[in-house]
């Protein structure tokens with residue numbers, strides 16, 4: 098049964114998917130169809146691919162809109178399910194949300210009369226925790242469900258809470274909801290983060306932007322999406338300096354106004370297509386990117402023998418020779434991103450020689466997907482935070498599962514390389530963060546299509 102066979106490379110009018118993606122009804126979010134991707138491996142990827150707006154910037158900028166006292170227009174918004182969930186939450190809170198086209202949304206936060214985000218939808222995604230910082234900035238109170246998100250271990254929020262307390266808040270936990278509130282105005286503070294955390298850096302920024310006085314975040318994360326959130330808030334009238342370094346200074350302001358803002362390109366989506374191109378011995382121009390954000394990924398590909406040509410907003414990936422082993426250690430930006438770890442490990446599984454991959458960002462196991470890769474013939478052993486990858490001559494197609502967003506992307510790459518047919522199940526994880534991945538790969542010459550399965554409710558997938 099082929100519900101969406103889209104192998105025709107000239108077919109760019111993929112409207113049925115697009116209509117699905119902009120449907121903001123609770124029904125569209127309350128259940129998912131468990132589509133599989135069916136991939137016949139061995140096609141060389143060639144041509145051009147356009148990168149969408151950055152998921153991890155969008156998921157902070159959308160909650161940040163509620164700090165504004167007039168409507169905001171957000172451009173280059175990725176058409177992915179995590180964004181749909183957040184726009185649904187905004188609507189549920191009372192905001193007026195209107196899509197002007199697939200990638201432009203206008204949000205008027207003025208009608209919002211609540212300090213509470215309801216649990217039902219919000220607990221399913223990690224980024225709902227940005228509503229804590231944003232609501233504190235807006236009205237000094239926030240009641241938000243404890244966050245969900247991809248399940249690759251314990252994901253604490255102690256550093257977020259430490260920041261809110263320093264700004265003058267108390268918090269309590271009741272029935273899965275976290276309540277954070279300040280008796281008086283939030284006030285600036287010096288906050289040293291014990292670990293480099295993207296989430297806490299952004300959440301504290303959101304809470305501090307309208308606090309009285311100066312807030313200094315030390316040991317801050319430096320990811321491109323942190324700079325993007327700071328740029329968005331500064332365009333609205335905030336006074337944030339140092340984003341992109343490990344010390345961020347925020348002078349509180351009284352009001353923020355509505356603006357039009359365009360989200361940066363997605364570093365990880367771009368990196369994923371770069372790796373897919375290399376894995377298939379392809380020649381792909383990855384377009385609408387910021388090459389500087391991709392340097393750590395490009396450097397590893399070059400070490401493996403891949404040719405990378407950088408343009409102003411493009412990166413060409415050309416792979417003509419056998420891939421060589423290399424060692425990779427994930428680090429906070431500007432190090433090699435943890436969100437590219439499953440993809441590069443998959444690439445190393447077909448490179449010549451033995452490579453080591455060290456996962457240093459996530460304490461808990463982000464290597465669970467390795468069992469799925471082994472089913473395809475990959476020779477990988479995992480010892481705690483280190484995977485030892487013996488390059489195999491080839492992978493073989495098999496039924497595998499997408500265990501989380503990036504692990505799912507890795508399974509797609511494995512399927513593109515493998516001999517025979519690979520079926521990737523649970524692709525709803527992949528569609529949290531990759532816009533039209535099937536269509537984009539088909540455009541590049543991959544043999545992949547989506548096969549629909551009966552629906553089940555989202556409650557079963559955390």
Ligand code: EPU
Pocket residue numbers: 153156223224247251252253254255256257258292293294295296297318435436458459460502503530
């Ligand atoms: N940590 C703490 N305490 C905290 C917060 C984090 O100990 O209060 C630890 C975590 O356990 C982890 C490390 O700090 O070991 C880094 O966590 P971070 O807070 O940076 O992660 P996050 O904000 O929850 C975001 C992305 C993830 C990405 C990480 C690291 C979003 C919505 N998620 O998560 O993206 O892996 O940063 O770069 O922005 C993905 O896109 O697939 C994804 C999982």
